[in-house]
Amino acid sequence: MRFRQVTLCAAVAVAAAVMPVSAATAESEPHGSVTVTPSTIAPGGEVDLRVSVCSGRQAVGTSEAFVAQANFAPAADGGLFAQARIRSDAQPRDYDIWVNCKDSAGQASGRVTVVRGGNRDGHDGDHRGRPTPHAPVHAGGGGTSRLASDHQPTEQGPGTKHAVIGLALAAVAALAVAGRGVRRRRRSD
Numbered sequence: 001m002r003f004r005q006v007t008l009c010a011a012v013a014v015a016a017a018v019m020p021v022s023a024a025t026a027e028s029e030p031h032g033s034v035t036v037t038p039s040t041i042a043p044g045g046e047v048d049l050r051v052s053v054c055s056g057r058q059a060v061g062t063s064e065a066f067v068a069q070a071n072f073a074p075a076a077d078g079g080l081f082a083q084a085r086i087r088s089d090a091q092p093r094d095y096d097i098w099v100n101c102k103d104s105a106g107q108a109s110g111r112v113t114v115v116r117g118g119n120r121d122g123h124d125g126d127h128r129g130r131p132t133p134h135a136p137v138h139a140g141g142g143g144t145s146r147l148a149s150d151h152q153p154t155e156q157g158p159g160t161k162h163a164v165i166g167l168a169l170a171a172v173a174a175l176a177v178a179g180r181g182v183r184r185r186r187r188s189d
Contacts, residue, residue: 031159034061034097034110042115044088049097049110052079056103065095065112072099092116 032053049061049070059080061070067085075081092115099108
C-alpha cells in the first residue's frame with residue numbers, strides 16, 4: 001500500500017512540475033509559421049514574408065540567408081508582411097527563418113531554400129549566360145514556380161504538447177506497473 005502512495009505522489013509531482021511550465025509557455029508564446037514566396041531562390045534574390053501569429057503591428061525576421069533583418073508591418077490583407085534580400089554569397093542549402101513579434105507575444109518560423117545559379121531575382125538565364133527577360137513580379141511569378149516545385153516541404157518535430165502527453169502517458173504506465181506489482185504481492189501473502 002505504501003508503494004502505491006509513493007508512486008502516485010511521484011507521478012503527481014512530475015505532472016505538476018511539467019504542466020504549468022509547458023502550459024504557460026504555450027499560452028504566452030503563440031507559435032506560427034512564416035510564408036515565404038518564393039520558397040526557393042538564388043543568391044541576391046528577394047523574398048516576400050508573411051506571418052499571422054502576431055497580434056500587434058510589428059515583428060522582426062532574421063535568417064542567416066538575409067542581408068539584413070526583415071522588419072514586418074501590417075499587410076493590406078491582414079497579418080504582417082516584409083521583404084528580405086538573400087545574401088549574394090549565400091551557399092545553396094535550406095536556411096531557417098525566425099520571426100519575433102515586437103509589440104505582442106508570439107513567434108514564427110519558416111524556411112527558404114537557396115539554389116545555385118540564376119540571376120539576382122532567382123531566375124535562370126539561357127545556356128549562353130544571358131539572362132531571360134521577365135517582368136518584376138512580387139507575387140512569386142516570373143518563372144519562379146518551376147524552382148518552387150522542386151522544393152519539398154519539411155516537417156517539424158514534436159512540440160511541447162507532445163512532450164507533455166508523452167510524460168503523462170509515462171506516468172500512467174508507471175502507475176499501472178506499480179499497481180500490478182502491489183496486487184501480485186498481496187496475492188502471494
